Amino acid sequence: MSPTEKQMTLRNLKTASPREIARQLSRSRRDFLRDAAGVALGGSLLGASPFLRGEKAAKKRKVIVVTFGGGARDQETFAPEGQQNIPHLMRELIPQSSFFTQVVNQGILGHYVATASLATGVYETFNNFSTVPPEHPTVFEYFRKDLRRPPSDAWVVAPSNGFNRIGGSDCRSYGPGVSARVVLPKHLLSVAGSGSSAGYEHLLRDNYETPLHTPPIGGGEFELQQLEMILKLSVDDFMAYARTVSSPDELSMFIVKRLMQQESPSLLWVTMHDIDIAHSGAYSLYIDAIQRTDRLCAELWKTVQSEPEYAGNTTMFILPDFGRDADADAGGNGFQHHRTGDAASRTTWMMALGAGVRQGAVYDRPMQSIDLVPSLGALMGFSAAQAQGRPIAELL
Amino acid sequence: MLPIQLKSELFAAYPPQARSLAEAHIALMRQLPISFLPSLLREVIDYDFKFPAEQRAIDKEFALLSSFSESQIQQWFQPFASISLSQKLMELNWVDRPVQFLEQQSAYLWSTHQMDAFRKAATEYGDRLSSAVSTEPLPARRIGIAIVGQGVAAYDGPLFANLRKHGTYFEQVKPDHGVQVLLEAAAARAKAFPVPYGHWYIDGGAPAEHSPLLTSVSYQGLEQARNALLKRVDTQINRPGMGPEELRSSMAPLSPSDLGMNAAGDPVLDRFQVKLLTEGSGTQIFSTTFVQWTAREALRRAQPLTLVARFAARQRQKPMNEMLSASRGTAELDFVGSLVDADMSSYYHWLNQQRLAGADQSGFLAWFEGHGQALAIAPGLPRGTTSKTAIDLEQLLALTVS
Numbered sequence: 001m002s003p004t005e006k007q008m009t010l011r012n013l014k015t016a017s018p019r020e021i022a023r024q025l026s027r028s029r030r031d032f033l034r035d036a037a038g039v040a041l042g043g044s045l046l047g048a049s050p051f052l053r054g055e056k057a058a059k060k061r062k063v064i065v066v067t068f069g070g071g072a073r074d075q076e077t078f079a080p081e082g083q084q085n086i087p088h089l090m091r092e093l094i095p096q097s098s099f100f101t102q103v104v105n106q107g108i109l110g111h112y113v114a115t116a117s118l119a120t121g122v123y124e125t126f127n128n129f130s131t132v133p134p135e136h137p138t139v140f141e142y143f144r145k146d147l148r149r150p151p152s153d154a155w156v157v158a159p160s161n162g163f164n165r166i167g168g169s170d171c172r173s174y175g176p177g178v179s180a181r182v183v184l185p186k187h188l189l190s191v192a193g194s195g196s197s198a199g200y201e202h203l204l205r206d207n208y209e210t211p212l213h214t215p216p217i218g219g220g221e222f223e224l225q226q227l228e229m230i231l232k233l234s235v236d237d238f239m240a241y242a243r244t245v246s247s248p249d250e251l252s253m254f255i256v257k258r259l260m261q262q263e264s265p266s267l268l269w270v271t272m273h274d275i276d277i278a279h280s281g282a283y284s285l286y287i288d289a290i291q292r293t294d295r296l297c298a299e300l301w302k303t304v305q306s307e308p309e310y311a312g313n314t315t316m317f318i319l320p321d322f323g324r325d326a327d328a329d330a331g332g333n334g335f336q337h338h339r340t341g342d343a344a345s346r347t348t349w350m351m352a353l354g355a356g357v358r359q360g361a362v363y364d365r366p367m368q369s370i371d372l373v374p375s376l377g378a379l380m381g382f383s384a385a386q387a388q389g390r391p392i393a394e395l396l
Numbered sequence: 397m398l399p400i401q402l403k404s405e406l407f408a409a410y411p412p413q414a415r416s417l418a419e420a421h422i423a424l425m426r427q428l429p430i431s432f433l434p435s436l437l438r439e440v441i442d443y444d445f446k447f448p449a450e451q452r453a454i455d456k457e458f459a460l461l462s463s464f465s466e467s468q469i470q471q472w473f474q475p476f477a478s479i480s481l482s483q484k485l486m487e488l489n490w491v492d493r494p495v496q497f498l499e500q501q502s503a504y505l506w507s508t509h510q511m512d513a514f515r516k517a518a519t520e521y522g523d524r525l526s527s528a529v530s531t532e533p534l535p536a537r538r539i540g541i542a543i544v545g546q547g548v549a550a551y552d553g554p555l556f557a558n559l560r561k562h563g564t565y566f567e568q569v570k571p572d573h574g575v576q577v578l579l580e581a582a583a584a585r586a587k588a589f590p591v592p593y594g595h596w597y598i599d600g601g602a603p604a605e606h607s608p609l610l611t612s613v614s615y616q617g618l619e620q621a622r623n624a625l626l627k628r629v630d631t632q633i634n635r636p637g638m639g640p641e642e643l644r645s646s647m648a649p650l651s652p653s654d655l656g657m658n659a660a661g662d663p664v665l666d667r668f669q670v671k672l673l674t675e676g677s678g679t680q681i682f683s684t685t686f687v688q689w690t691a692r693e694a695l696r697r698a699q700p701l702t703l704v705a706r707f708a709a710r711q712r713q714k715p716m717n718e719m720l721s722a723s724r725g726t727a728e729l730d731f732v733g734s735l736v737d738a739d740m741s742s743y744y745h746w747l748n749q750q751r752l753a754g755a756d757q758s759g760f761l762a763w764f765e766g767h768g769q770a771l772a773i774a775p776g777l778p779r780g781t782t783s784k785t786a787i788d789l790e791q792l793l794a795l796t797v798s
Binding site: 081106107108109110123125126127277279280281282283284285287288327328330331333334335336337340341342 | 503506507508509511512515518519557676677678679681682684685688689692710713730732733734736737739740741743744747751
């Protein structure tokens with residue numbers, strides 16, 4: 001890597017075009033991974049598909065998607081100065097994964113609408129702060145309808161109340177009958193605790209985008225009685241566990257593990273959100289959240305290996321919904337927000353690991369975040385008919 | 397309404413200076429695209445409460461644009477003219493409520509995938525404007541001082557990592573009376589170069605003793621206003637239909653008196669402080685964020701010659717078990733976390749300073765309060781080096797200014 005690629009200086013960020021910046025980010029990640037994790041450049045490996053394992057494997061396949069949210073920049077993750085914050089990704093997961101260095105999000109950079117776009121394969125355009133379902137069919141609906149899967153086979157675990165409609169669209173030929181079940185652990189906690197957690201710290205932690213406001217719940221939220229019926233967890237036990245965790249994402253991971261044990265869904269979508277504490281402007285909390293998310297991703301992968309229903313047949317995808325504003329962009333305030341739409345806030349990465357994935361490969365061609373859903377369709381055997389992304393050839 | 401339909405009486409609700417300014421430039425504004433004009437009016441409507449540097453910038457912008465021929469106007473604003481807005485947006489009262497219009501315009505631009513084009517148009521316009529308007533020489537070099545780590549007994553992590561390549565890292569600074577030394581130096585500059593709102597002291601806690609010549613803003617000094625705002629927010633968020641954007645819009649028109657601020661205060665500074673709380677994210681809750689955002693906004697708007705930003709410990713983020721508890725005792729402080737916050741914020745302080753005129757001659761000093769580590773940036777100081785020379789803060793500041 002040349003010195004100019006190692007440091008995205010104020011001067012070169014000012015003069016470079018968005019495409020150049022995206023390419024530099026991509027090359028930095030690729031070169032760093034080659035140096036630090038000893039992985040290979042994937043272009044030379046193309047030709048033999050690792051996913052061609054036959055029908056028997058396809059029937060048992062499980063897919064877990066984790067959004068490394070909400071919004072982490074390169075300099076706090078994959079850039080040389082940021083690697084200390086993601087030791088688990090670097091040392092444990094990346095050597096096992098196919099890593100895509102340049103995933104561009106060309107849509108709206110709000111967490112709910114961006115996550116919905118990831119889940120539909122279409123850049124959704126609804127108001128990020130409204131509690132509306134996506135306009136286009138979600139991956140859960142394609143999966144359940146085409147493969148005739150029961151409600152218990154597709155789940156979403158998301159921390160923020162704003163995500164409660166993400167399980168299904170209002171598209172006429174899909175919709176509630178084939179949507180995913182959605183768990184909002186913080187909402188569950190609030191209901192279970194009968195609203196005892198008053199105070200602004202609580203609000204801050206619920207919706208970082210606007211620290212002073214928490215969106216009202218509406219639509220098909222996870223009902224409290226399902227805590228016991230599905231997760232086999234008493235309210236008291238849930239509350240007791242909640243007292244031992246330090247963040248909403250840790251609580252989400254607890255729910256995810258219970259779901260894996262009790263329901264074993266074939267399609268499980270986990271939205272991490274702790275990192276969005278950056279909106280509060282406290283850099284140390286942003287870094288803490290990145291380190292925590294890194295640890296939780298590794299814990300989830302270990303759980304996959306230890307659960308009989310998942311071990312050996314699970315493919316896991318980890319990707320951010322988007323990045324955050326560059327320090328050099330005068331229109332933003334650095335790490336705090338993702339409002340400028342600059343290249344740093346749009347250019348992210350994705351890793352795929354587990355069943356059928358080529359290990360230790362790095363691909364640095366540009367792809368879009370909406371390519372995920374058609375790729376999942378190709379892997380799992382359903383048609384993402386209305387998705388606008390394209391299947392990722394390197395995964396097929 | 398379209399810009400071509402503008403007339404004097406539409407500005408009747410503007411404050412006196414703003415109204416005069418708008419009325420004097422109606423002919424120009426009628427030629428500007430609607431995707432641009434409300435951004436200009438957002439500045440105009442607050443003209444009476446702007447800092448002198450901002451007023452000069454607006455005056456120069458109007459003077460330049462007014463000198464343009466029709467074809468020059470078209471050439472400069474063609475990228476904005478090619479942005480399409482909805483009929484619903486154009487029907488909004490963007491003359492009296494430009495801020496609310498811009499919020500809705502922003503949402504529309506994102507949803508119609510025009511944000512990148514708008515951003516490009518805005519950046520290019522800003523660059524052309526900066527090149528075209530004259531810049532007066534500064535009466536003195538601009539200086540920034542960041543004081544971080546108040547109350548931290550010891551810290552082993554690397555400090556000022558982002559700044560080191562731009563200046564000299566000093567390992568043996570004598571910290572005696574450091575805050576006093578730096579504030580006295582700022583006061584001396586205020587006396588030597590008496591520019592209105594030209595010399596600032598921002599504190600994340602209670603302000604230390606300082607000269608009245610310094611424009612001072614502190615987190616503690618705004619405690620009453622912060623509490624009043626949070627109380628108001630608490631009421632607002634329980635109203636039906638209230639969402640984050642509606643909440644933001646409801647906070648936009650708040651005045652100093654709405655937050656219980658003294659009516660006899662400085663109207664310009666008081667408005668500035670209200671905006672820190674109503675427009676800043678996290679400034680109401682974390683003192684480190686408050687200082688960072690205040691420094692950024694002071695630099696962007698007032699363009700001071702001297703800005704001292706002293707960080708204090710912010711409250712600790714509460715873990716889940718404390719959130720479950722109804723008790724709300726005295727906030728526990730996070731000293732080391734606050735140091736990390738302040739370290740990054742000092743980098744942003746310098747970055748924001750470098751965006752102003754005279755950047756190549758400016759100086760910057762970041763100091764770990766009560767300790768021997770400091771980082772100095774100045775035209776005459778080597779970059780990316782470490783000095784083990786014993787030095788006191790007065791000498792270090794002299795190096796920074798020289």
